[in-house]
Amino acid sequence: MNIQTIYSKRTFIITALSVAGLLSSKKAAAQEPLKQETIDIISTNQPKLRDAYKLNLTASLPGIDTSRPSLKYQVPALNLNFMYQAAPLKPLALGKDSLNALQNNFIKLGYGNYKTPFLQAGFGSGRHDMYNYGLYVNYTGSKGKEIPDQDYSNLNVLASGSYLLPKFQFNGSLGYDRNTVHYYGYNHDTTKYEKKDIEQTFNQLTATVGVQNRPQNDWAFTFQPQVKFILFNDSYKRTENTFLLKVPVRKQVFEDIYIQVEGVFDLSTYKQDNNRAINNNLAAIHPAVDIMKPGFVLHAGVNPTWTNSKFYLLPDIVNESHLIRKKLILSSGWISYFEKNSYRNLANKNPFLAGLPGDMMNTRVEEKYTGIKGTLGSHFNYNTKFASVTWYDMPLFVNDSANTKVFTTRNETMLRAFQLHAEVGYIEEEKFQARVSFDWYNYNKQETEVKPWHLPPFQGDLFVQYTLAKKLHLNADIFALSGSYYLLPNKDFGKTKGAWDLNAGASYDIGRNFNLWVNANNIFNSHYQRWYLYPTYGFNVVGGVMIKF
Structure with a gap:
């Protein structure tokens, strides 16, 4: 019902009332005379709509049904008939040890030109849980043909063993070395010597005792003290006794951090004839910290x-x-260390040395280097280094002005050089491998001497090894050596010629216990001089048989 309808009804009511009033008034007028009437409007009509009724709804989740349903399944039985009947299980016997028996012993015999006998033998104890031992013997020698007195012989004997306990391992060895050379660096046209007058024999007796712990876990510390006694003498009543003690200790403190320290005590006493003894002692402590992370290694210490x-x-x-x-690995370092100039160490470098001077100093070496190394694919590897090297108090070998067939030493107070080292290798399992390497030194400054006597600035090596059908083994070595400066008695100097030296060898396995071998040295037949007045042998070949059992 709208407002217009309401107004219409009200109008109708008012109109009806007016009509009714008029009619009644006419009726009364017939009876009575008419009277005046008035209508008072109290208020104006104001229509209003009724308020709508609103529903208030409150949402709620239905109750949780916690009752456990009872489900029943019926699987129909399926009967299958198999023609194959499984055999009953039976335990198998334990297999035998798959490791082959070791060939602990071998004897290698040979002979070559220059009247060169060759003997090498090794005997071992085999596999044992608590101990092992071995014996090694080596002998060879040659007699020169082109140059009289160009003879040498070398004998090495070494016995070693170890004893293992649950927590410790004890090691020991006893060795004897005898090396005989002759001073043949003289003018053979004008001078003659008896063999006994120019023969030089070095004898060395070495005894070593050591112990090391066997850590039971990755966090345990390791230590490996070792004591070595060395008795060294020659044919000219020069003797040198050495006591060497090394005590290295290493401890892992974190997963990739290690601390270590090594104590070194190297004590030597040299004496010639009835002269006073010369003591040469060196003591050092090497503390360091090693940080080993994937892709990063740092060794930081002092000496x-x-x-x-x-x-x-x-x-x-x-x-x-x-x-x-x-x-691609970037390698760099700054290291410094001492090289001990004992009579034994210097004679191993130059066997024609005539004793030690009374004021011999040990050589301090300092290296600052950087380089790159790494692998290429699964076969190639390489290593390069560029370094600045300084030697302090370095002995240089020069021919004695009064007796040129022997050498004395000159002390170079400081010698500097730039070093370039490079090597590249290729390995294909045990079938083929090759390696080329060289060292080049640019000696650019020395304070005491005019030249770096008998120090070759370049040395190179190319090595190749190939195995065919697992029986034929071939190898070859090519050496390159540059010339070095030498000092003449008149204070003038010269330079030796550079040289190439090719060595090659082959061996063939006959069954499991026999092997035929041959080695050819100095195939280019170059009589180069590593030490002035001492040319090397020419082409020489040695061959023989090896027995393994």
């Missing part, structure tokens, strides 16, 4: 060293950072 009544604090820092994982 406090006492020698020649002086103290030195030397650096020992080495870092390797992988620029490309295992393929």
Whole structure:
């Protein structure tokens, strides 16, 4: 019902009332005379709509049914008939040890030109849980044909063993070395010597005792102390006794951090004839920290060293950072150490040395280097290094002005050089491998001597080995050596010629116990001089048989 309808009804009501009033008034007028009437409007009509009724709804989740339903399944039985009947299980017997019996012993015999006998033998104890031992013997010698007195012989005997306990391992060895050479670096046209007058024989007796712990877990510390006694003498009543003690200790403190320290005590006493003894002692402690993370290795330490009544604090820092994982590794370091100039060490470098001077100093070496190394694919590997090297108090070998067939030493107070080292290798399992390497030194400064006597600035090596059908083994070595400066008695100097030296060898396995072998040395037949007035042998070949059992 709208407002208009309401107004219409009200109008109708009012109109009806008016009509009714008029009619009644006419009726009354017939009876009575008309009267005046008035209508008072109290208020104006204001229509209003009724308020709508609103429903208030409250949502709620239905109750949770916690009752467990009872489900029943019926699987129909399926009967299958198999023609195959399984055999009953039976335990198998344990297999035998798959490791083949070791060939613990071998004897290698041979002979070659220059009247060269060759003998090499080794005997071992085999596999044992608590101990092992071995004996090694080596002998060879030659007699020169082109140059009289160009003879030498070499004998080595070594017996070693170890004893294993649950927590410790004890090691020991006893060795004897005898090396005989002759001073043939003289003018054979004008001078003659008896064999006994120019023969030089070095004898060395070495006894070593050591112990090391066997850690039971990755976090245990390791230590490996070792004591060595060395008795060294020659045919000219020169003797040198050495006591060497090394005590290395290493401890893992975190998963990739290690601390280590090594104590070194190297004590030597040299004496010639009835002259006073010369003591040459060196003591050092090497503390360091090793950080080994994937792609990063840092060795940081110092080398406090006492020698020649002086103290030195030397650096020992080495870092390797992988620029490309295992393929490109940046290697750099700053290290310094001492090379002990004992009579034994110098005679091993130059066997024609005539004793030690009374004021011999040990050589301090300092290297600052950087380089890259890594692998290429699964077969190639490489290593390069560029370094600045300084030697302090370095002995240089020169021919004695009064007796040129023997050498004396000159002390170079400081010698500097730039070093370039490079090597590239290729390995294909046990079938083929090759390696080429070289070292080049640019000696650019020396304070005491005019030249770096008898130090070749370049040395190179190419090695190749190939195995055919697992029986034929071939190998070859090519050496390159540059010339070096030497000092003449008149204070003038010269330079030796560079040389190439090719060695090759082959061996063939006959069954499991026999082997035929041959080695050819100096195939280019170059009589180069590593030491002035001492040319090497020409082409020589040695061959023989090896027995393994």
